[in-house]
Amino acid sequence: MAVIDVNGLSKVFRAKTKEPGLRGSVRALLRPTYTELGAVKGISFAVEAGELLAFIGRNGAGKSTTIKMLTGILNPTAGTAQVLGLVPWESRRQLAYTIGSVFGQKSQLWYHLPALDSFRLLGSIYEIPHRDLAKRLDAVVELFELAEFIKTPVRKLSLGQRMRCEIAASILHRPQVIFLDEPTIGLDVVAKLKIRELIKRLNEEENTTIFLTSHDAGDIEQLCKRVIVINHGEIILDTSTSYLRHNYLTTRIVNVKFAEPCPGLRLSNAEILKHTEKGVKFRINTRSTSIEDVLGELFAQADTADISVEEPAMEEVIRDIYRRPAGEGEQDAVS
Amino acid sequence: MFTEAKRAVRFVFQYFSANLQSAMEYRGAFLSQVVFMFINNLMLLFFWWVLFTQIETLNGWSFEHVMLLYAVASGAYACQALLFGGSFTLSRAIAEGRLDFYLALPKPVLLHVLISRSAASAWGDLVFSLAIFALTAAPSPGLLLAFLILIFAGGVVMTSFAVLANSLSFWLGQSEQLADELIEALLTFSLYPEGIFSAATRFVLYTVIPAGFVSYLPVRILTDFTLVHVVLMILFALGLALLARLVFYLGLKRYESGNLVVINATE
Numbered sequence: 001m002a003v004i005d006v007n008g009l010s011k012v013f014r015a016k017t018k019e020p021g022l023r024g025s026v027r028a029l030l031r032p033t034y035t036e037l038g039a040v041k042g043i044s045f046a047v048e049a050g051e052l053l054a055f056i057g058r059n060g061a062g063k064s065t066t067i068k069m070l071t072g073i074l075n076p077t078a079g080t081a082q083v084l085g086l087v088p089w090e091s092r093r094q095l096a097y098t099i100g101s102v103f104g105q106k107s108q109l110w111y112h113l114p115a116l117d118s119f120r121l122l123g124s125i126y127e128i129p130h131r132d133l134a135k136r137l138d139a140v141v142e143l144f145e146l147a148e149f150i151k152t153p154v155r156k157l158s159l160g161q162r163m164r165c166e167i168a169a170s171i172l173h174r175p176q177v178i179f180l181d182e183p184t185i186g187l188d189v190v191a192k193l194k195i196r197e198l199i200k201r202l203n204e205e206e207n208t209t210i211f212l213t214s215h216d217a218g219d220i221e222q223l224c225k226r227v228i229v230i231n232h233g234e235i236i237l238d239t240s241t242s243y244l245r246h247n248y249l250t251t252r253i254v255n256v257k258f259a260e261p262c263p264g265l266r267l268s269n270a271e272i273l274k275h276t277e278k279g280v281k282f283r284i285n286t287r288s289t290s291i292e293d294v295l296g297e298l299f300a301q302a303d304t305a306d307i308s309v310e311e312p313a314m315e316e317v318i319r320d321i322y323r324r325p326a327g328e329g330e331q332d333a334v335s
Numbered sequence: 336m337f338t339e340a341k342r343a344v345r346f347v348f349q350y351f352s353a354n355l356q357s358a359m360e361y362r363g364a365f366l367s368q369v370v371f372m373f374i375n376n377l378m379l380l381f382f383w384w385v386l387f388t389q390i391e392t393l394n395g396w397s398f399e400h401v402m403l404l405y406a407v408a409s410g411a412y413a414c415q416a417l418l419f420g421g422s423f424t425l426s427r428a429i430a431e432g433r434l435d436f437y438l439a440l441p442k443p444v445l446l447h448v449l450i451s452r453s454a455a456s457a458w459g460d461l462v463f464s465l466a467i468f469a470l471t472a473a474p475s476p477g478l479l480l481a482f483l484i485l486i487f488a489g490g491v492v493m494t495s496f497a498v499l500a501n502s503l504s505f506w507l508g509q510s511e512q513l514a515d516e517l518i519e520a521l522l523t524f525s526l527y528p529e530g531i532f533s534a535a536t537r538f539v540l541y542t543v544i545p546a547g548f549v550s551y552l553p554v555r556i557l558t559d560f561t562l563v564h565v566v567l568m569i570l571f572a573l574g575l576a577l578l579a580r581l582v583f584y585l586g587l588k589r590y591e592s593g594n595l596v597v598i599n600a601t602e
Contacts, residue, residue: 013593065593073438075591089591096441106436112357124349125440127342153360 003177003209004047004070009079011040011065011233039065041233042079049176052203052210054224054241058322062233063213067179070211071101084176097126100175102166102183107154114151115165119172126173136172143205144168144198160191167198177209178202184216196222217314221245229321237321249317250287253310254294256280262302270294346442347450351418354453365455372459379526380405380467394530401528403471403557407486408525408550410464414490415497416457419449422494423518425501426511434590445583449494478557485553488572489525492548495572495579496521502579505586517544525549548572 017035018028040062047053057063068074070083072092081088086095102108109118116137123133141147144164149157154165163183170178180199184192200223202208214220220227220241227244229237237244253273261277269289270282280302284294291309298304312320358365380402387398396404415422428434428448437447468474468482500517503510524546529537541547548571556564 011593068435068593071439073435073591074593092438093441096439101439103435108436110353110357112360113353117353117356121349121353124346125442127441 001049002046003049004045004081004083004211006046006070006081007044007079008042009040009044009066009069009081010038010042010077011062011069011074012077013037013039038233040069040076040230043230043233043235044079045228045235045238047177047209047211049209050203050207051226052199052224053212054220054227055211055213055230056215056220056227056318057213057230061230063230064181066230067101067181067211067213071095071099071179097173098176100170100173100178101181102170102178103181105182105185107162107166108169109154109162109165111155112153114153115146115157115169116150118154118165118169119150122169122172128173133172136174140168140172143201158191160187160194163187163191163195164198167195167202171202171206171208174206175208177211180210180212180214182214183212184214184219192216192218199223217318220318221314229318231322236324244317245311245314249312249320251283251285251312252291253281253283253312254291255308255310256282256298256302256304257306259303259305265298265301267294267297269297343446347418347446350450351453354420358453358455365458368456369459369462372456373463376405376409376460376463393528396528396530399471400554400558402467403554404528404550405526406464406468406471407482407489407553407557408522409460410468410482410486411489411493411525411549411553412522413457413461413464414487415493416454417461418453418490419494420452420454420457421449422497422501423454424452425449425498426504426509426514429501429504429586429590430509430511434587438591444587445498445580449498481560482557485556485568488568489549489553491572491576492545493518493521495575496545498579498583499575502582502586505589520544521546521549545571545575548575 013036014034015037016028017033018024043062043066055063055066065074069076070081070088072088072090072095075089083095084098088095108122109115110121119137119140120133123130123137128136141150144167146164146168149161150165154162157165167180167183183199184195187195196219199210199212203210210223212219212224224241227237227239227241228235237248239248254270257279258277262280263277265272265275265280267282270284272280272282274281282294284291295307383401383405384398386393387401391397421428425448434444434448437444437451440447464486468479474482497514497518500514501511503514507513521544524540524544529540529547529551532540537547540551548568552564552568556568
């Protein structure tokens with residue numbers, strides 16, 4: 001069953017325009033002119049219960065606008081959306097009891113108080129009965145391993161510990177869907193891994209649907225089975241992470257170690273990047289050339305000791321998607 | 336409805352308690368703010384005392400009246416700043432898009448924003464208010480109860496006025512300065528005896544800048560009790576609160592549309 005169902009959702013902002021200089025400012029003051037900015041342009045998608053989805057895009061692509069519409073903070077210009085069967089902007093308060101959100105750059109914890117105090121306050125905001133809250137707190141503290149610092153004022157926590165508390169704070173009321181907006185921003189490698197592990201456990205153990213935005217390729221690769229890429233307000237790709245990883249960027253780097261030097265090596269369909277006495281490194285495009293053909297050509301000329309094939313890093317794949325002009329990419333998309 | 340009201344009171348109290356705990360994390364800063372605010376208020380009253388050593392009354396107002404005026408006005412301000420401190424920074428919250436946080440939670444947005452902050456220094460105003468009130472006469476428990484109700488009603492008037500002034504940001508964009516000046520004007524007028532103003536100014540002070548309902552009318556009720564004035568006071572506070580709520584939610588519709596000048600359009 002789809003817990004998020006979006007159809008033709010659009011958001012157009014009206015922004016004031018101004019010509020440069022003082023004259024432009026005076027003119028804008030006396031006779032303002034406006035321009036319409038399409039932040040989200042008729043997007044459609046559905047998210048099933050228990051999915052862990054990455055919703056990615058460059059800055060200004062329309063990610064936050066979409067999340068704001070799905071949480072009921074912003075009204076759309078056109079289109080429809082339902083989250084857990086409710087229209088977010090019509091039933092915002094009702095929906096708030098069943099969804100959670102974490103905005104990596106905005107804290108919901110009290111800076112000068114221990115996280116436990118914030119949790120209790122949130123318990124009251126969500127009207128969780130005292131006994132239930134105590135039980136839930138025990139479970140969340142255990143799941144997120146917070147016992148060590150739950151009574152320490154938030155200002156004294158590391159960023160990683162704070163983010164664990166932020167996510168814990170957003171799940172106290174057992175939301176069925178949680179929107180995580182850049183939860184690993186600014187964290188070190190160890191803290192990132194911890195947050196990823198927790199998100200995964202949250203998804204697996206509580207079957208929480210997770211809608212994640214991130215600029216970190218590792219978050220997407222290690223957590224999400226599905227990726228939606230939004231660019232200039234349009235969905236340019238909606239596919240599985242493994243498809244993206246293996247099929248989207250079709251270049252492969254091959255590293256070969258020679259048993260004997262092979263100075264005259266020629267490969268007709270590969271781009272040689274480095275060639276030394278010890279080995280060769282070359283790039284091939286698997287869309288136009290098969291690896292077997294190139295390796296056949298290699299074996300015919302050289303005595304090889306070791307071969308390894310590198311897939312492009314997820315970061316590179318995403319960079320490539322972002323670089324493509326709008327419209328290109330849909331042909332690659334699979335649902 | 337009763338359960339709803341009980342829940343709202345508990346909600347307000349929990350925020351009040353969290354704000355107080357937060358302020359007390361820095362004991363030195365907290366205590367010095369309270370003490371300095373008390374001294375600051377005392378200095379203002381001292382100038383009036385100097386004036387009243389030269390004259391008996393000022394258009395019917397004696398020094399005791401002015402003391403009561405200060406007790407009431409600083410008490411009302413303390414109620415606003417301690418319980419609804421978010422009313423001072425509402426304009427900034429609108430301009431910076433910080434209402435998002437409150438919109439994502441299942442509580443009434445306006446109430447939630449208002450109680451989210453509390454000015455620690457206002458404890459100094461509250462202590463000052465009660466101390467000066469105790470000095471004006473020999474207050475009976477009944478009079479003290481009336482005083483507490485009146486400063487709370489005055490606090491509601493000040494909060495509602497601040498909400499109205501700050502809600503201008505929904506239409507004008509960044510108008511914090513204007514809102515701050517309007518809020519400051521209300522407090523300033525509340526600290527001058529009504530008797531020094533002309534009839535036209537008094538009309539303004541009972542309507543546009545309702546200082547009359549923050550301090551003049553409460554002082555009159557405390558010195559010369561009439562039920563009509565009490566009813567008038569409560570009705571005005573209630574009416575202004577409802578108007579502020581109406582205007583805020585009208586403005587919030589613009590916020591939700593995302594077409595505020597200040598909203599980052601594409602993110």
